[in-house]
Amino acid sequence: MLKSIHHAAIICSDYQRSKVFYTELLGLEIIAENYRAPRNSWKLDLRLPEGGQVELFSFPDAPARPSYPEAQGLRHLAFAVDSVADVKAYLEAHGVEVEPVREDEYTGRRFTFFSDPDGLPLELYEY
Template sequence: MNISGIHHVAVICSNYEVSKVFYTDILGLEVVKETYRQERDSYKLDLAVGGVYQIELFSFPNPPERATNPEAAGLRHLAFRVENLQKEIERLKEKGIPAEPVRIDDLTGKRFTFFKDPDGLPLELYEG
């Protein structure tokens, strides 16, 4: 295999409108394309992160809840790189989104924190 990068990350939400506002208005991701698929009763929202298309936000009728927090088998969390961690934590706080206390990565010495999307998906802000 010759993998050259990550094409996208797919996220299924339980309330499309709430998650759309969270990912676009709160996190500031850019809408590339929004599609309603009538045969699936499902929306697909393509979002760009830092000018590069990377996240697909899906709605499906009655999706099952996430098993547990980050330690469940499967995707653990989604991490976003930021230049100034404290500034971004303050922006989240202004919008009513709590973040965990800042931690230091034992291997890199970089600072990071976790917060959650409307469905409880763990999201990370990683400074660097």
């Protein structure tokens, strides 16, 4: 029935800042970018190397979503990486705060968290 996750949708507060973060810093490929005049809203479709997608939206006056303390709903968005340590070092070299690397007690895999420009929790998971 379900085969995979196709995309995750993110509403940002500053479209240009988030576009730079997800494309230039994280390296997601732009599939399509559309301005929707009736909504005064941008929609940016981004592709990960294995085909998964992130949709980046802007909406005027969208309310902030609580992240800390953790609220009900989607907890975070996780990205698979070959080396958590390498990506952590890259992000930190570009001014992004990244938590210490931890090990998943159940899988033994390494992971860490950082945030996008709006404070959305993002995870790097060594896979």
